[in-house]
Amino acid sequence: xxxxxxxxxxxxxxxxxxxxxxxxxxxxxxxxxxxxxxxxxxxxxxxxxxxxxxxxxxxxxxxxxxxxxxxxxxxxxxxxxxxxxxxxxxxxxxxxxxxxxxxxxxxxxxxxxxxxxxxxxxxxxxxxxxxxxxxxxxxxxxxxxxxxxxxxxxxxxxxxxxxxxxxxxxxxxxxxxxxxxxxxxxxxxxxxxxxxxxxxxxxxxxxxxxxxxxxxxxxxxxxxxxxxxxxxxxxxxxxxxxxxxxxxxxxxxxxxxxxxxxxxxxxxxxxxxxxxxxxxxxxxxxxxxxxxxxxxxxxxxxxxxxxxxxxxxxxxxxxxxxxxxxxxxxxxxxxxxxxxxxxxxxxxxxxxxxxxxxxxxxxxxxxxxxxxxxxxxxxxxxxxxxxxxxxxxxxxxxxxxxxxxxxxxxxxxxxxxxxxxxxxxxxxxxxxxxxxxxxxxxxxxxxxxxxxxxxxxxxxxxxxxxxxxxxxxxxxxxxxxxxxxxxxxxxxxxxxxxxxxxxxxxxxxxxxxxxxxxxxxxxxxxxxxxxxxxxxxxxxxxxxxxxxxxxxxxxxxxxxxxxxxxxxxxxxxxxxxxxxxxxxxxxxxxxxxxxxxxxxxxxxxxxxxxxxxxxxxxxxxxxxxxxxxxxxxxxxxxxxxxxxxxxxxxxxxxxxxxxxxxxxxxxxxxxxxxxxxxxxxxxxxxxxxxxxxxxxxxxxx
Amino acid sequence: xxxxxxxxxxxxxxxxxxxxxxxxxxxxxxxxxxxxxxxxxxxxxxxxxxxxxxxxxxxxxxxxxxxxxxxxxxxxxxxxxxxxxxxxxxxxxxxxxxxxxxxxxxxxxxxxxx
Numbered sequence: 001x002x003x004x005x006x007x008x009x010x011x012x013x014x015x016x017x018x019x020x021x022x023x024x025x026x027x028x029x030x031x032x033x034x035x036x037x038x039x040x041x042x043x044x045x046x047x048x049x050x051x052x053x054x055x056x057x058x059x060x061x062x063x064x065x066x067x068x069x070x071x072x073x074x075x076x077x078x079x080x081x082x083x084x085x086x087x088x089x090x091x092x093x094x095x096x097x098x099x100x101x102x103x104x105x106x107x108x109x110x111x112x113x114x115x116x117x118x119x120x121x122x123x124x125x126x127x128x129x130x131x132x133x134x135x136x137x138x139x140x141x142x143x144x145x146x147x148x149x150x151x152x153x154x155x156x157x158x159x160x161x162x163x164x165x166x167x168x169x170x171x172x173x174x175x176x177x178x179x180x181x182x183x184x185x186x187x188x189x190x191x192x193x194x195x196x197x198x199x200x201x202x203x204x205x206x207x208x209x210x211x212x213x214x215x216x217x218x219x220x221x222x223x224x225x226x227x228x229x230x231x232x233x234x235x236x237x238x239x240x241x242x243x244x245x246x247x248x249x250x251x252x253x254x255x256x257x258x259x260x261x262x263x264x265x266x267x268x269x270x271x272x273x274x275x276x277x278x279x280x281x282x283x284x285x286x287x288x289x290x291x292x293x294x295x296x297x298x299x300x301x302x303x304x305x306x307x308x309x310x311x312x313x314x315x316x317x318x319x320x321x322x323x324x325x326x327x328x329x330x331x332x333x334x335x336x337x338x339x340x341x342x343x344x345x346x347x348x349x350x351x352x353x354x355x356x357x358x359x360x361x362x363x364x365x366x367x368x369x370x371x372x373x374x375x376x377x378x379x380x381x382x383x384x385x386x387x388x389x390x391x392x393x394x395x396x397x398x399x400x401x402x403x404x405x406x407x408x409x410x411x412x413x414x415x416x417x418x419x420x421x422x423x424x425x426x427x428x429x430x431x432x433x434x435x436x437x438x439x440x441x442x443x444x445x446x447x448x449x450x451x452x453x454x455x456x457x458x459x460x461x462x463x464x465x466x467x468x469x470x471x472x473x474x475x476x477x478x479x480x481x482x483x484x485x486x487x488x489x490x491x492x493x494x495x496x497x498x499x500x501x502x503x504x505x506x507x508x509x510x511x512x513x514x515x516x517x518x519x520x521x522x523x524x525x526x527x528x529x530x531x532x533x534x535x536x537x538x539x540x541x542x543x544x545x546x547x548x549x550x551x552x553x554x555x556x557x558x559x560x561x562x563x564x565x566x567x568x569x570x571x572x573x574x575x576x577x578x579x580x581x582x583x584x585x586x587x588x589x590x591x592x593x594x595x596x597x598x599x600x601x602x603x604x605x606x607x608x609x610x611x612x613x614x615x616x617x618x619x620x621x622x623x624x625x626x627x628x629x630x631x632x633x634x635x636x637x638x639x640x641x642x643x644x645x646x647x648x649x650x651x652x653x654x655x656x657x658x659x660x661x662x663x664x665x666x667x668x669x670x671x672x673x674x675x676x677x678x679x680x681x682x683x684x685x686x687x688x689x690x691x692x693x694x695x696x697x698x699x700x701x
Numbered sequence: 702x703x704x705x706x707x708x709x710x711x712x713x714x715x716x717x718x719x720x721x722x723x724x725x726x727x728x729x730x731x732x733x734x735x736x737x738x739x740x741x742x743x744x745x746x747x748x749x750x751x752x753x754x755x756x757x758x759x760x761x762x763x764x765x766x767x768x769x770x771x772x773x774x775x776x777x778x779x780x781x782x783x784x785x786x787x788x789x790x791x792x793x794x795x796x797x798x799x800x801x802x803x804x805x806x807x808x809x810x811x812x813x814x815x
Contacts, residue, residue, distance in 0.1 A: 495775030502766060513803025516769065517776075542774075544735055544797045551736045561795055564774045584802035657803040 006106055012331055017339035018076045030057055065350050069343050077343065081336035087329035091322035098330045101323055131177055134170070141166055200275045207268040207285050214265055214288065217258045218295055224251050225292075255292070262290050494528070494540075495564050497521035499695050507692035510685055514660025516543045518691070519576050519586060522664050525694045526671055534673035539570035541620075543578045543586075546613075549620045555627050568628035573621070574670055576663050577613060586663040589617050590647075590670050598644035599675065603653035603662035605646065614644050647676045658684045664691060728783055728790040732757055732770075735797050744783060750794075751779040757796065769797040 010016045034053060038046045061068075088095065145163055224247055266287040289295050499521055506512040514522075523540045545562055567573060573591040578584070587609075588601040598617065600610055622639050629635075647666070653659055661684045662677075669677040679687065730753065732740045740760065742753050750770070754777070758765040770777040772786050772794050783792075 495771075495773065498776045498778060513801050516797065516800040519800075543800055544769075544771075544795075547735045553733075553735070553737060557733060557793070557795065560793065561771065561774050578800040578802055580800070584800070586802040659803050 011335060014334070015338060016335065017342045018072070018080065018335050019339070019342070027057065062353070065346065069347055069350070072339065072343055077336050077340045080332060081340075084329040084332035084336060087325055088333065091326035091329070093323055093326045095330055098323065098326045102327045102330065105327070127177065127180055130180075134173060134177060138170055138174075141170060200272065203268055203272050203275065204285075207265060207272065210261060210265045210268065211285065211288075214258065214261045217254065217261065218292075221251060221254055221258060221292065258292075259290060262288055262295075266290070494524040497524050499698075504692065504695060507688055507695060510688065511655075511657045513584065513657045514586065514664075516578065519543050519578075519660055519663060521695070522691050523574065523576065523667050525691070525698075526664065526668050529694060530668065530671045532672070535671040537570060538572040538574050538671055539565040539567040540574045540667070541565060541567070541576070543576045546575065546577055546616055546620055549616055549623065555623075555630075558623060559627050559631065562624060563631075567624060568632060568634050572670065574667055575617060575620070576667070577617075579609060579613075586660045587613070588663045588666045589613070590666075591617070591621060596638070596642045598642060599647050600644055601647045601663070601666040601676075603648075603651070603659045605649050605651045607646065610644070610646075618642065653681060653684075655681070658688075661687050661691070728788065728792070730783065730788065731791065731793045732796055733793055734761075735795070746784040746788075747782050749779070750777050750781045750783065750786075753794075754779075763798070767799040769799065771795040771797060 006012060010020060031050070031053060034049055038049060041049070088098075093101075141163070145167075148159060148163070265285075269285050269287045272285065497517075497520070499517060503515065503517045503521070506514060506518055520542050527535055527538070527540060541562060545558070548558060548561070571593050573593075575589045575591065577587045577589060579587060585604075587603075590599040590601070591597075592599070598614065600614075602610070618639070625639070653662055658681065665677045665679045665684075665687050669675070727743045727745050730742045730744055732742060732753070734740075740757060742756070744750075744753055754765055754768070754770055757770075758768055761768075772781075772788065772792070777786070777794070
């Protein structure tokens with residue numbers, strides 16, 4: 001049915017691109033081998049199997065994803081798009097006009113009016129059948145009369161009168177049928193056909209029925225063709241020669257009937273054109289092409305014969321061939337654009353995947369300290385495609401950050417420190433001996449400032465800490481209640497984070513309120529977990545920084561506690577804030593320097609308390625920057641014209657204990673490069689668990 | 702050390718029981734609270750800083766578990782000593798009071814709306 005096509009044809013509905021659903025179909029067909037296996041398996045196992053299978057198919061297909069994208073781009077988007085554009089240019093109607101016409105076409109063809117009421121159609125059909133019969137009988141009478149006249153030289157009086165009465169009776173019947181036709185109230189139920197010649201209506205309806213018939217046959221024939229085509233492509237089960245022949249024969253057998261029907265329909269069309277009078281303004285059906293291949297591509301085949309006249313002007317989408325073509329081309333072009341967008345998305349994903357893989361390779365190379373290999377793979381990259389270059393850079397940067405080093409000299413240094421930590425922890429699991437904390441931040445700073453750790457200094461430090469360790473042993477053994485402490489040694493520029501049992505208990509309990517350790521340590525853990533170029537733009541300040549500003553701490557104090565973030569090199573500052581009054585609440589402010597915006601996150605979406613906070617935040621920012629300016633001689637950032645705006649205006653939290661988790665969730669979204677978290681309150685328990693797992697998974701070196 | 706005495710508001714002496722090391726010359730450590738109050742301690746380089754923490758907590762009258770001691774931004778472990786942290790004379794330890802939060806607005810909000 002045409003109306004079904006209008007709504008559901010993938011070429012006509014918005015957003016489907018050039019996809020033909022073939023991909024999904026092939027996926028299903030790859031699943032077919034699971035049918036037998038899963039018939040007798042449990043639900044869990046079934047899901048598992050499907051999951052495994054999907055993964056395997058995905059792995060298999062990802063290898064060809066690039067080729068697939070290129071094919072779709074060239075064959076689909078480029079070729080079809082060019083054709084569509086050509087047609088659009090040819091038809092000479094502007095796209096806007098076509099858009100309007102298309103909308104009109106949809107509106108009118110989908111309206112109820114376009115579908116004549118079923119009952120009326122039935123009545124009309126019977127009347128028409130009756131009329132055909134009558135015509136036949138009239139013909140028969142005529143024939144009888146002429147035959148009798150011809151052969152019987154002297155027809156008896158009786159014969160003539162009988163014939164005449166027959167004719168009279170016939171005439172009466174005709175008028176009665178006419179009366180019946182008018183009594184059907186075609187005008188009321190079908191006002192469009194008012195005043196139109198019965199003959200024309202009859203032809204029209206017959207043409208309509210015939211067309212429906214033709215469509216059915218034609219589509220059936222197309223299906224058979226498809227069967228052959230698919231067998232050629234090898235996607236389907238191969239057809240045996242016999243089956244092939246059989247199908248071909250079937251097509252051939254059905255062809256004459258279809259052709260006759262087509263010719264008949266075209267005859268109707270001509271007849272209708274003859275009978276047609278201008279004032280009826282019923283759109284005439286267009287003749288159909290009489291070859292199967294032409295029929296296949298002909299769009300009018302699917303359109304019903306128009307059995308109602310149009311009000312006013314005939315719409316251009318029905319009459320003007322250019323407009324019709326134009327509309328089709330316009331739709332095609334729209335699909336092409338969508339397809340391009342879709343492929344772009346796929347390509348992005350592919351790039352990201354490639355980047356991740358590359359980073360893994362790079363990391364592996366770096367960990368194994370083989371510089372020669374590293375250079376080799378570099379040369380491979382350089383020959384790869386231009387579009388991957390950014391990914392390559394990203395991967396290398398990420399890998400160098402994850403490995404923490406860029407040249408083997410430094411790598412050795414880190415290994416030595418780690419080894420040392422292992423030793424110390426065997427004796428005191430709760431005592432992660434550390435190189436002096438100021439060393440840890442400089443380790444990372446040096447990458448930014450291209451400084452190098454002085455090997456001698458490093459060695460010295462090593463010795464010093466070792467001495468400290470041995471001294472420690474002289475002390476009284478730690479009391480039994482000093483249970484296991486998860487200490488995150490300094491990574492990614494963060495100072496050492498320590499979670500003790502109390503903090504863990506908070507994360508374990510579903511309703512405990514978070515303390516500052518959970519927030520600050522949690523933020524550091526999240527940073528390490530989501531490490532990415534995006535996260536590296538962020539400096540995470542401590543929850544204690546803002547109170548320092550409020551109490552007017554000295555520059556030295558501020559510098560001592562925040563310099564490790566190297567905030568002056570970062571574009572995004574994440575400032576978790578503690579509101580002590582009246583009960584204690586966590587909120588989050590994110591400062592974006594590039595856009596000069598403060599994004600305020602409060603799980604209760606309160607506006608009023610921000611007033612003071614923002615003042616303090618701006619003081620914090622300006623003071624920290626001034627200090628950094630003094631010590632590092634960097635240019636003063638522009639601190640005027642900042643805009644603060646809430647991330648959410650609807651309260652997300654309804655309970656009295658989750659706001660800390662909310663703040664961590666918001667930090668997560670910022671670290672991953674998003675503005676606002678998509679989590680809801682029901683996710684908070686999972687987030688809490690996630691944080692707990694993060695803490696527990698800190699390796700006890 | 703004598704010159705330090707002048708500027709310190711308070712100097713407390715913590716004497717560890719085990720005095721036998723060679724390099725145990727005491728150093729002065731400044732403990733600064735987030736409100737800016739300063740307390741000075743004299744401590745041997747091999748004395749555990751947990752002692753300093755306990756002393757500070759009793760001095761300000763708080764539970765030791767509710768206070769965080771930070772040296773150069775990193776939290777101090779119970780077993781750290783000035784030596785293990787490579788502290789120098791006149792170094793500063795920052796003290797933070799535990800912050801707990803979860804619900805502030807709820808009570809405030811409801812009271813305001815009703």
